[in-house]
Amino acid sequence: MKNKEKKSGIGGLMRGLVRKQIFIPIAALVILTIFNYIMDPTFFKITLSPNSLGYNVLSGSIITILDNGSELAILAIGMTLVTAASGGQDISVGATIAIAGSVILRILCGGQTSPDTLQAPVIVAFLVACVAGMLAGAFNGALVAYFRIQPMIATLILFTAGRSIGAWINNNTLPVVKDPSFAVYGGFIPGIAVPTPFLITVACIIIITLVLKFTTLGLYTQSVGINEESSRLNGLNPAFIKFLTFVILGLCVAVAALIKVSRISSINYSVIAKDIEMDAILAVALGGNKLSGGKFNMAASIIGAYVIQFLTTTLYALKVDANALPAYKAVVVIALVVLSAPSVTEKISALGKKMKPKAKEVA
Amino acid sequence: MKEKFKNMSDTNLLLTITIVIFFLMYIGAILFLGEGFLKPQAFFNILNSQAALIITSCGLSLVMITGGIDISVGGVVALVSMSCAVLLDYKGGNIAEAILLAIGIGLAFGIVQGFLVAYLDIQPFIVTLAGMFFARGLTTIVHTNPFNVEHAGFIALKDTRIYIPGMGSFNKKGVYIPAYINIGVVVAIVVVIVLFCVLRWSKAGRHFYAVGGNRQSALMLGINVKRTVFASHVMCGLLAGIAGFVYFMYVGSGSPAHASGMEMNAIASSIIGGTLLTGGVGNIIGTLFGVLSLSTIQNIVQSAGLDQAWWTNITIAAMLCLFLVIQSIVMARKKSAE
Numbered sequence A: 001m002k003n004k005e006k007k008s009g010i011g012g013l014m015r016g017l018v019r020k021q022i023f024i025p026i027a028a029l030v031i032l033t034i035f036n037y038i039m040d041p042t043f044f045k046i047t048l049s050p051n052s053l054g055y056n057v058l059s060g061s062i063i064t065i066l067d068n069g070s071e072l073a074i075l076a077i078g079m080t081l082v083t084a085a086s087g088g089q090d091i092s093v094g095a096t097i098a099i100a101g102s103v104i105l106r107i108l109c110g111g112q113t114s115p116d117t118l119q120a121p122v123i124v125a126f127l128v129a130c131v132a133g134m135l136a137g138a139f140n141g142a143l144v145a146y147f148r149i150q151p152m153i154a155t156l157i158l159f160t161a162g163r164s165i166g167a168w169i170n171n172n173t174l175p176v177v178k179d180p181s182f183a184v185y186g187g188f189i190p191g192i193a194v195p196t197p198f199l200i201t202v203a204c205i206i207i208i209t210l211v212l213k214f215t216t217l218g219l220y221t222q223s224v225g226i227n228e229e230s231s232r233l234n235g236l237n238p239a240f241i242k243f244l245t246f247v248i249l250g251l252c253v254a255v256a257a258l259i260k261v262s263r264i265s266s267i268n269y270s271v272i273a274k275d276i277e278m279d280a281i282l283a284v285a286l287g288g289n290k291l292s293g294g295k296f297n298m299a300a301s302i303i304g305a306y307v308i309q310f311l312t313t314t315l316y317a318l319k320v321d322a323n324a325l326p327a328y329k330a331v332v333v334i335a336l337v338v339l340s341a342p343s344v345t346e347k348i349s350a351l352g353k354k355m356k357p358k359a360k361e362v363a
Numbered sequence B: 001m002k003e004k005f006k007n008m009s010d011t012n013l014l015l016t017i018t019i020v021i022f023f024l025m026y027i028g029a030i031l032f033l034g035e036g037f038l039k040p041q042a043f044f045n046i047l048n049s050q051a052a053l054i055i056t057s058c059g060l061s062l063v064m065i066t067g068g069i070d071i072s073v074g075g076v077v078a079l080v081s082m083s084c085a086v087l088l089d090y091k092g093g094n095i096a097e098a099i100l101l102a103i104g105i106g107l108a109f110g111i112v113q114g115f116l117v118a119y120l121d122i123q124p125f126i127v128t129l130a131g132m133f134f135a136r137g138l139t140t141i142v143h144t145n146p147f148n149v150e151h152a153g154f155i156a157l158k159d160t161r162i163y164i165p166g167m168g169s170f171n172k173k174g175v176y177i178p179a180y181i182n183i184g185v186v187v188a189i190v191v192v193i194v195l196f197c198v199l200r201w202s203k204a205g206r207h208f209y210a211v212g213g214n215r216q217s218a219l220m221l222g223i224n225v226k227r228t229v230f231a232s233h234v235m236c237g238l239l240a241g242i243a244g245f246v247y248f249m250y251v252g253s254g255s256p257a258h259a260s261g262m263e264m265n266a267i268a269s270s271i272i273g274g275t276l277l278t279g280g281v282g283n284i285i286g287t288l289f290g291v292l293s294l295s296t297i298q299n300i301v302q303s304a305g306l307d308q309a310w311w312t313n314i315t316i317a318a319m320l321c322l323f324l325v326i327q328s329i330v331m332a333r334k335k336s337a338e
Helices: A002-007 A009-039 A061-068 A070-086 A093-109 A122-145 A151-169 A180-186 A196-214 A217-226 A228-233 A238-264 A276-286 A298-317 A322-340 A342-362 B002-007 B010-033 B040-065 B073-089 B095-118 B124-142 B152-158 B183-201 B203-213 B215-220 B225-251 B262-272 B284-303 B309-337
Strands: A047-050 A056-059 B162-170 B176-181
Touching: A009 A276, A009 A298, A056 A061, A061 A070, A061 A196, A061 A298, A070 A093, A070 A196, A070 A217, A070 A238, A070 A276, A070 A298, A093 A122, A093 A151, A093 A238, A093 A276, A122 A151, A122 A180, A122 A238, A122 B309, A151 B262, A151 B309, A180 A196, A180 A238, A196 A217, A196 A238, A196 A298, A217 A228, A217 A238, A228 A238, A276 A298, A276 A322, A276 B124, A298 A322, A322 A342, A322 B095, A322 B124, B010 B284, B010 B309, B040 B073, B040 B162, B040 B176, B040 B183, B040 B203, B040 B225, B040 B262, B040 B284, B073 B095, B073 B124, B073 B225, B073 B262, B095 B124, B095 B152, B095 B225, B152 B225, B162 B183, B183 B203, B183 B225, B183 B284, B203 B215, B203 B225, B215 B225, B262 B284, B262 B309, B284 B309
Parallel strands: none
Antiparallel strands: A047 A056, B162 B176
């Protein structure tokens, strides 16, 4: 591999690097797939069978992963941008999902515990939740961009308070939406066999692809992440760009909250989207993006998110207790950051260089 | 007066703000919420319940002075109390072994995290976030369900009260109740005094400030920066282990849900106590007052009738936010004044 890259010059090297970044999540995906296939040969089986409402829907392990990984994939989009621009991560996403989800239920139920009909159209509830999510993002963003507080400390505030604020919005009751039309967003649209969360994720991915292709957002976030001072000298407003990425993440949080809340038509403040911040950071890291900011690869992050979901499902299949999952994931995170740490990569490349002259001698 | 204010070092300025705020808050509590706060025992109860937090916050301040952060402390405390509980009740261990186990767990976390942060140059937040999840996950693996420890020797230790002469109060029936503190408080006070002396007068202690203040100049002065950062994490881990045992002595049980959010409280205490996130500025006495302020405000919130659980979290977060912003503004003004 290495020799080939060297031969084809700088262009080839660049292409090799791009290939390398998306290579990590795909390699992880392949390993997990093979492992799962050995564990359970029926793993790839996808069946079309009627669900409880009598519609034909797709089911199977792969579909479950695509379905359950939706929230994570959507969050990974925003988290990638935040990481690229600010060089830090937002650890409040799980807690802000609790806030946005609580807002949705509050509006749909109009303050009652379990009304028989929807008190407001779902779209209104969703839009208000978007505003709530963006406000939370704006709060984090303002602390990071204008008060120059490290992102993880700034978001620690909402990380602690978020779930409590969520409980406070609904006065600590657990509202239940009885209307089946709300369950569509976390389940299936009648007549369509593909899970709705997956469709929403695809829509989000298309939107972000278009935004990155036709606007300068991607370029600007990367330049701010690589060198804030020189971006400022080139006429960018680094503070505003950082702020903007946090607001975009807030929007992603609201979409994820809609799916999360719709899945159970209710909410549990202390459990909803628990530890998802860890998964989202892991997805970005697994996508080969530098956690200290700078260049990013959106596709790799999104694939990374599905790999994490794959890993979670696999660990569940191995009968690992849900509360013990973080321990395993933490090991994966540490392994990844150690491998991508500058001093370690230097040592590895130094080792490679040592090997090369030897190889020449042999040749 | 103004001249004096200007000439104050950052450490003393932030420390003064903290101590003034604490006394204002405590006096306010006495004035508005009645005599409950006037009894010496009210103050000692704060100490009793927050001894573990004082110890963790001291360790965290040390890391923050060198410019790092450690958010795994809450997880380590939970892991230590669960492991000690299992050791005492199911594995037939004695108290000395439990203390050794607590220190061992703390040191292990400190050494691994310190190595990753100092020698491999990985962001401390990522390393210790992983550490936090690892510790929490491991707590569940050690034992899933919460349970109370029934080891006789341990219960005797847990219920040991050290009475303080002349500080008691009379209850409604007129019976004199002497004020007391737990063993944990003594440990916490020892930790605070030792760390204060080390940071103020020892060469190694001054190195922490030098590294946090400016890494490059510290290097030029011939300070071993990597070793200093490593040492701060090891100390923080060790103190988290000790705090874990003190916490365990206070609650007397093991549970995966123990010490949830403790890392947040510890960070908030350090920041309220005048430790700067950017490093180089901080004081252990300030941290002590940070913890006291934090728990006084919790007590005020509860006495004011807002005893739903969510208010505590929201007030802590609001306080942290306030102090972060104050710090940010104070430092920005100082910089522009220079």
